[in-house]
Amino acid sequence: MLYSIQIRLACIKWRDECVSYRGRAAAGKPDIAMSSAGKSPRSALSERLLASNSPAEVAIDIPRPARPSTSASETAQEPTASPRHLRRRNSGGHRNSTDSLDIGRRQAASDDFGGKSPLLGSPWPYLMHKRHPAKETPPEHAGPMTVPEGTEEDEHDEAGNALVSAPADEPASMGTRRSGRIEDRLSFVSGRGGWHPTAGPEPNGEPLHTDGRGMEEGMPLMPERPKQQKKANRWINEVLYGIINAIVGAPTMISFAAIVYQNELYTPYLGQLAKLAFLASAVHQTVFTMFSTLPFSVGQVQDVGLIFLSAMASSIALLCEEDGYEPREALGTSLLTLAISTFIVGILIMLVGYFKLASLVQYVPLPTVGGYLGYVGYFCLAAGVNLACNVEINTFQSWKHIANADALIKLAPAAGATLVLLLTLKLGRSPLALPVVLVCIPVIFHIVLLATGTSLQQAADAHWVQQPEPPRYFWQIYELFNIHDTKFDGVSFSAMLQQFPKVIGLFVVVAFGSSLDVAAIQADSPEPLDYNHELKTVGLSNTVTALTGAGLTGSYIFSQTIFSMRAGVHTRVHGAIIAGVEFALFLLPISIIHYLPNFFFGSLLMLFGVEILADWLIHSYKKVSRAEFVLLWATFVAIMLTDLERGILIGIIMAVLYFAYSYAQVTVKAFTVVPTGSGVLRAVSERDVLDLFNARLAAISLSGFIFFGSSVKISDQVMAVARTLVAHEDAVLEAEASNPAQQKARELGVDPLWAPDRKAATAAAFAAAPRFLLLDFRAVHGLDATAAQTFGTLFNMLESLGVELVITHMENPEMEKLLRAHGVIGANCCMAFPTTQEGMRYCEDQFLEVAQQHGLCRPSQTVLSLKDILELHASVIPGKYDMAEVAKRLSNFMKEKSYEPGECLTEMAEPADSFYIIEEGTVSVEASFGDIPLAQRAVSFPVNVASPNNGWQFMFGPGTLTGATDFVLRQPRTFRVIAHEGRVRALCMHRSEFEALADQDREGMIVLLTMLTRTSVVDATHVWEQLAKQNASAP
Structure with missing residues (x-):
């Protein structure tokens, strides 16, 4: 979780090319094509049987017909109330949200209050950014993919995992975010759309099934290139994005060092302390590059723990000053304390991963975390103003110190640089935009110095830059620990021991933040991640970093990790480049901090602070309930009025009390x-x-x-x-x-x-x-x-x-x-x-x-004539009959009626002097057993099949007989039948006509009674099964 600048991805430019479509079709069988890169788990037997039954491939180029309905004799219409979001699906029942030629392209995600946060690796882009939408087509049903020849080497990482990346000459940019999952990247080279009717008879002589859907392959959207050029471009891509990530991270590490060692006692050593930050990030990156399961991972110093580290360093400075220790002794005590704290945190996180306890760290309530992160934002803002204006801001009252001419003059370029960086993040569409701006700001500063004839020493005297220090080799940095022998005379152990409560808080926030980082990466990763394994990697990186003396906690920087994944990085060279640059900055005998203006680092911190404050103290209103929003602010105020540990403890207690109040009002069986x-x-x-x-x-x-x-x-x-x-x-x-x-x-x-x-x-x-x-x-x-x-x-x-x-x-x-x-x-x-x-x-x-x-059942029919209904039951009707003739005779004894949605065919408790045969539309049959005396019920339903409100509802479509049970038993209606969807057309037979049929047409009566008996028994069995199931599911 790094406060570094949010790297954004731009939509890859699509080239206008002719796209050919190919499809699949076979008799009565679908086209279900599997993408090797993105299919979901499937058993060996299923794979084998599916492969043996795959339809033949044919080329098609036809328009898509209207979607047919989905049931047979009793149609399954769409639900009464439409779902809040309904996506169309392909022939396999899977999502297919568009019919256009650019079906593989993702629409830009709508921006919410965290959608363009410039903070890399912190919890707020994950918690506060709108989650990436689900894919239009699940990976196991992705269309067949056409890959240009010569790209085989690009499709597998070192572990042999299938990967497909964006072309190397069209890198991802910092613009609109797009999903980075494999199936989305596959869509760059495959097209979908169009239908093809299948051929061949349905089983049992059922009508021809014409509901097949074809799937098409698109020609490559990019020109093919030779293998050697592809391989060269891949290496260039790895190196390029490694350098970009290193350039973005370098000034951020210096800003982090300024946050941790913000006490004025440490100011003369800030250049060397910044080198320790480079060392910490380099070691973190090395460990993640070597041991992470993600070859594109970026692991750096983590921002969420900086406030605890800063609180430790500031507390030690004050305690040592009170006890009469020298500044170098206070600095040595701080460095040793932070290294030990980072080591302890690393060991604890590894234990969490080893014992598979990753889920436990997620028990910290979000309002408490939000209040803490709001304080992090305020702290960054205050630290940025402090660094830019050279004034001390540690309380609300101390903000008055910027009300002087010198401070306001220094604040102006810091605010301007903050605005420029913010606009770059919001509007930039190239991955080079942010690095160029980061380089240009100090360059413009030196141009101004040159134009005004101001030397670097004069700028340092005026507090525009840090005072220069003599060159120091990297091994001399360890002299800052002030350890000369095994007696540790230059270390204040009393000040060190007082920081133990902060170590516990540091572990909690680092573990929680790391879990959120892994969760955020999982949201964009095409493969499931092992949370506990990744936590063990985080713990190992902190442990190794502490052993080098660089006591700064770190973790995955999820935004940079996702950025690298989407940019087509899939080797560990990328991580080695980042670590190499950071090691080089550590090994240099000079410190670059003395050549960069203070307002430059201050602007970065101010940018972080403004974004975090806005995300958590304002825009979080959309992410939490009103009561939790109040708790979030209460935690923030508690931290501001007390201190870090007590404020967080107060926030947790308030959250627990609020939960206890809410929880006490309900009985739970979760x-x-x-x-x-x-x-x-x-x-x-x-x-x-x-x-x-x-x-x-x-x-x-x-x-x-x-x-x-x-x-x-x-x-x-x-x-x-x-x-x-x-x-x-x-x-x-x-x-x-x-x-x-x-x-x-x-x-x-x-x-x-x-x-x-x-x-x-x-x-x-x-x-x-x-x-x-x-x-x-x-x-x-x-x-x-x-x-x-x-x-x-x-x-x-x-x-x-x-x-x-x-x-x-x-x-x-x-x-x-x-x-x-x-x-x-x-x-x-x-x-x-x-x-x-x-x-x-x-x-x-x-x-x-x-x-x-797949031809297992007939396609749906929304309309069934009386002849069609009789033919459905012909196999069980004794004797041979001409169903067309029988239907014609029976229709003479029935009346056709039409109903609009909402109209009643039968009402509860009315005389049952007729029954209905549904020919078109869907009816809702509603039962309310509690409203009718037991003696009048057609069926005595036992208690164990009654719902809490004694009411049930069932849907019936064409071919259904309704009201026949009460009709035969000559009792009042025990069901209400309502026209449910669309126009309902039904044949109604009254009792007088039924008796007339028995006298005048014995053959017609046999057919009708057989159909009535079979349908009623099947329907009643189905209803009884559903009642039993729903009773079992009743809470």
Whole structure:
């Protein structure tokens, strides 16, 4: 977490080239192409079966037809209330948000209050920046990729991992951020779009399936280059971005040294102390380059711990002065104390990683962290003004010291440089913009000195630059420790021991900040990261750095790490360049700090301070609840009025008390895995498919108040369930192949999914189907900002695992606001539905799309005539009948009626003197068992299938008979039937017409009764199963 300048990425310039499209098509089978770089985990059996069933490839160039619906006889319409964000999906049921030719291009993320923070590696770009949206196409369903010849060497790192980077001659810039995940970078060389109808008959003689979707490959968007040129460009790319990161980091290290050693006692030694900062960063970078799993990692001195280090150094200076120690002895005590503290922090962080306790450091409440970071911002601002104006600012009252002519004159160029740096970060579109500005500011200063005839010594006397020091070799720096023998006479141990409480606080903030760094890198990394392993790397770097005598804590600088990843860096040469430059600055006998103006370093610190203050004390209002925002400010004020340790302790106590107050109002059963299944009545073939695909859907019910402590445990439990979805594919396929339900399918006239001629298609469809994890918030009473942040991390982890998150019952506006602010709900993020049934229905619809593409069930039909409905039941009707003739005769005894959405077909408790056959549209059948006396009910539902409000709702589509049960039992209606979606057209048969049919057309009555009996039994069985499932999931 470095206060250094935020490096931003610019959109790679697209060249206008002709793009050819290619697609895939096969009879009754989909086009599911896997990208080797980005596919999600899949079992060996699924891979093998899918490969054996892959459709043939053909070239197409046709427009995309309208999207067909998704069910068969009982249509699964879209949910009643549209989800808060609904993305269109491709043939496999996966996201496909655009039909245009630039489908592979990412739109610029909308800016929020942290979207353009110039702070590298700090927690605020992660917490305060809008999370990167989910990809339009999950990696396991990415389109086939065309790679220019001669690029094979560019596609693998040293570990053999597949990598695809932006072309070397089009580097990432500091402009708008774009997602850096592998599937996005793949989109630079692959195109998608267009449809192709599949050919071939459906099983059981069902109609031709024309819902296939083709997938196309695009020609390379960049001209092909020889291998040697590609390899040379890659090395140039590694070196270039290593130098850029080093140039950006160098002045920041000097600013950090000025923050830590801000007491005037250390001012004469600032040049040498800045060299120790270079050494610390060089050692941190070396360790990360050698041991990190990320070849593009950047590890430097971390900003979040600087305030504790500064507090230690300042406290030691005051204590030593009171005890009569010399300045050199106070400096030696400070250097030794900071080195020991950094060593202790490193060991503790390694232990956290070794014992896999990374999640524990996330229990610190976000308002407390926010209040502390707000103080960090204020401290940086005050330190920047102090350094630029040469005035001491340590209290609110001391700000009056800048109210003099000399201070204001020095403050003017510092404020101007701050503004220039800010505009560069906001408007710059080249990766060289920031380094050039950083070089130009001191150059302009020296030009002004030359133009005015002012010498460097005169500028130093006027406090524009630091006083020059004689050249010193690097080994002479260790003389500052003032250790001449084993007696340590020049060290104040009493002052050192008084800093122990600050060491504990330093460990907490460094561990917490490092966890956020790893989480932020994980959000953009194409592969899952091991949090505990990365923490062990952080701990090792701090331990080794402390042993060199450079006591400055460090960690991943996530913004620079992500910047390097997106710039196409995938070897460790990049990190070696950064470390080499920093080692060189340490080894130089001269100190560059004496040639750079004080306002230059002051402007950097002022920039950091303004951005952090704005992010945490103003814009954080959008990221936390109102009560937590008050707690954040209260923590900040407590730190300002007391000291660092006591202020943070007060903040934690206030956060705990607030949680206790909120938590005491609810009863908690936080985590329950519940049965899956919507209330939509499906055709028999569709239910068979959904029973198989049910293994790729998990539903979890959350309840109570989710806070900063319980959210971590819930996240771990959710990830365990998600990994089960991925890990059990082989077992599910083997179990379903021998399922007795397959024999039942034969008896119902449906081809079993595991028949020899359908086994490969079934396995391929199962492997290609998406995975869903549904979180139900119906019983959640509230959550805090830390929990919302944890859900944001969970969303990214699930996405990297190939599991799509679906949220239901998000009825609390405050919770929805927090989840939106942390990138969980919103455009291109996870789906959100008002009810659990609608969320499950959405998942089932995606499964059925995949099944239809593989020919496992018929495509949807939104309209069924009476003849079509009769033919669906022809296999179980005794005898042979001309269904067209029977339908014509039956229609003479029925009346066709139409209903608009919201109109009632039947009302509760009214006489049941008719029943309805739905030909078009969807109806909602609602039951409210508590409103009707038990004696009048058609079915005596036991207590264990009654919902808390004694009410249920089910959806029925074309081909359904409604009201038949009460009609046959001659009792008042126990269900309400309402037209739900679209225009509903139904055939109504009254009792008098039914009796007339029995007298006049015996054959028609046999067909009607057979259809009525079969449909009623199947529907009732389905309803009963759903009631049992929903009862099991009731909190």
